[in-house]
Amino acid sequence: MTMPYYVAPEQVMKDRAEYAQKGIARGRSLVATTYAEGIVIVADNPSRSLHKISEIYDRIAFAGVGKYNEFDQLRVSGIRHADTKGYAYSREDVEARSLANLYAQYLGQVFTHEMKPLEVEILVAELGTGLREPQLYHIAYEGTITDEDRFAVLGGETEAIVAALDQAWRVDWTLPEALRAAVGALAGADRTLDAAGLEVAVLAEGNGRRAFRRLVDEELEGLLA
């Protein structure tokens, strides 16, 4: 009879974390930052149709890095959560905090109970209202949730990007300023990113009820110029 061999829980967790981190580091990074009129999210993503950034609800956006099929499933479930909640209660009762908590619980649950952790890192961004400040909830593969009020960086190797943004970030900077700083930080010292290699979206006042809007083509080129 063969005995099931013992593996220390610390080792199991460490192996899973390493596995998830490796998966996430294979993809490209993403940056979100607040600016005077809202939040801008910038992804290093040359694809026109496979989005990393998308709309969840009136004032809430979603972004993910890592394995596309995994974060896309989370994106869709977020839309479902928000739409059913808004339909059952009212539009103003849908808020990012409860959604971010649900994501964190789910990621944590998968990390501890399933064979394979999700190889994703996600962001739930919410535009501020009169009562609430803009919020960036950054949720890691194992369910750790952090809220940022300046900027968030998602991806594998983010130290350099965080350092660059930390230097550049200013209170109430304009959209072109924030966008250029974010793109510069994403590109790093030894390469440049142009409009064709970027996916950019904003959550901003002035877009009507649905604050989410993608910036593409000439508009994006104009802002980056």
Added chain:
Amino acid sequence: MTLPLFTTTEDPGPDFAGLMRRLRVPAHPMLATPGSAPAEGFRHGTTVVALRYADGVVMAGDRRATEGHAIAHRAMEKVFPADRYSAVAIAGAAGPAVEMVRLFQTQLEHYEKVEGTVLSLEGKANQLGQMVREHLPMAMQGLAVVPLFAGYDLARGTGRIFTYDVTGGHYEETEYNATGSGGRDARTTVKLGFRDGLDRTAAVELAIQSLYEAADEDSATGGPDLIRGIYPLVATVTADGFTAVSDDEVADRFAALIERRRTEGRQP
């Protein structure tokens, strides 16, 4: 609430009503058993009209809701934006009608967000037809909902109008239509004034005139309420999307209409 996650075989896709069913949230509560007496004491809403013009479509609806012979509400809204490029107007039992509009609006937005693309105008019209069809058991109890759907077809570059019957059957109208208890009068008025390629001013004027005539003939349709300042809702849908015609403009046009009738020596 938990995160709504499904296995690939049970995934409802971009269908919001399907999602609600899977989550066991009743979207269409069935009230009574088939065969029971028609329900009474429910609010009914009433004349809505839509017509095509050069830039798209105009849609308008009166504001009165009735319960039997009594007026239940004087400022009810019956014309709604369905999404950016379409509008829906309702006639029939007010409660289920407003709920249907809410479900329809949510469905269109839900599809757009989940799929990342907007439904075609034809697709939207079909979706609404399915909702009306699912409502049939309640329609048989006397709680019929008959919507009117209009929008701007971006692919074809033109405004289009769809009418419905209680079974969910929907039919495209080439020029105009009206529904509700005063629909017949409104339709006749539009018919007499309709030409191809009307401009915005003429189209809005015609919609307003048709509601005026409907209110004149039908007790369940409200006319302009000059005392309270409540006027029918008018909206246009064009390549620029859904735009509500301002209350001031509608008020001015009704005032002009009444003034014109008076100076012409006709009954207002």
